[in-house]
Amino acid sequence: MKNRTQSRRPRRQSLQADGDGAKAFDRLYRAHVDRIYRFAQRLCRRVEDAQDLVQDTFLNAYRGLGQFRGDAQVSTWLYRIATRASLRQRRKRKGEPDRELSLDEFIPTSDGEFRLQIPTDGLTPEEALESKELRRAVHQAIQKLPNKYRVVLVLRDMEELTAKEVGSIMGLNERAVKSRLHRARLFVRRELSARGIAESRPPANALQRG
Amino acid sequence: MRATPRVMTTRQTSAPSHHGHSKAQCIKVLRRLSAYLDEDLSVSICEEIRKHLGACPNCEVFVTSLRETISLCRCADIPSPSPSVKARIRREILKAVRYH
Secondary structure, three states: OOOOOOOOOOOOOOOHHHOOHHHHHHHHHHHHHHHHHHHHHHHOOOHHHHHHHHHHHHHHHHHHHHHOOOOOOHHHHHHHHHHHHHHHHHHHHHOOOOOOOOHHHHOOOOHHHHOOOOOOOOOOHHHHOOOHHHHHHHHHHHHHOOHHHHHHHHHHHHOOOOHHHHHHHHOOOHHHHHHHHHHHHHHHHHHHOHHHHHHOOOOOHHHOOO | OOOOOOOOOOOOOOOEOOOOOEHHHHHHHHHOHHHHHOOOOOHHHHHHHHHHHHHOHHHHHHHHHHHHHHHHHHHOOOOOOOHHHHHHHHHHHHHHHHHO
């Protein structure tokens, strides 16, 4: 269970004014590494990639400490650095532009498509996520999203930032954030539906509701 | 970001569905579901959507599954890195800073 008591919004601070760079970096690293590590794991397929992303993020942050003037939350600044590094990493690996998700492709054409259900079996989300299979399915569904949709969904629905904050991190207006978010959610819904999960593994009828 | 088309030419139909309304009404609702769930719409539009959901079993199931999807994303926890991983990453960063 996510630690909801952990403060998501540390006080603004001037990193430049903190004097010695290494000390300022250590403070920054200690205060934010857990958050950025969590974010990186949500964005990346493999743990090794997530660790590389954390390293790239804090390395870039170290080099940019002098430029950070405290006019944004430190966490927002780090999310922005991490997001850019992640999009760079993915582009380098895949070498192709993101696929656009059209709203059209998520409009059901039959009653069956309308009635796709998520196999939570009437449990609360926390209880349902005790299933390793469902946890893996959520992670895989998010990983299948094109980059620009995945980052929006992770920042908004998992890191729980506002649409405005996500827009500021990604250089988008709120309308564009909401549009991408809706498509991303519809994509994950379809992937997580009993049908979507069944397509990626042997049938497990017990998980499907009637 | 590409502008959302106002008319959905390929799948939209004005033919009445078996729930007594056209599928176009369902599509209109589906396009706004995230905004509806995020309470990002005016009171009157929310009321319109609530009425539709009450009368359309298909959309009611759809919105439930979308709500569950969002909840699963929100609750999917990630373990924190171990102290040794954090220490290793920090060492790598400081090494990279020294050598560049």
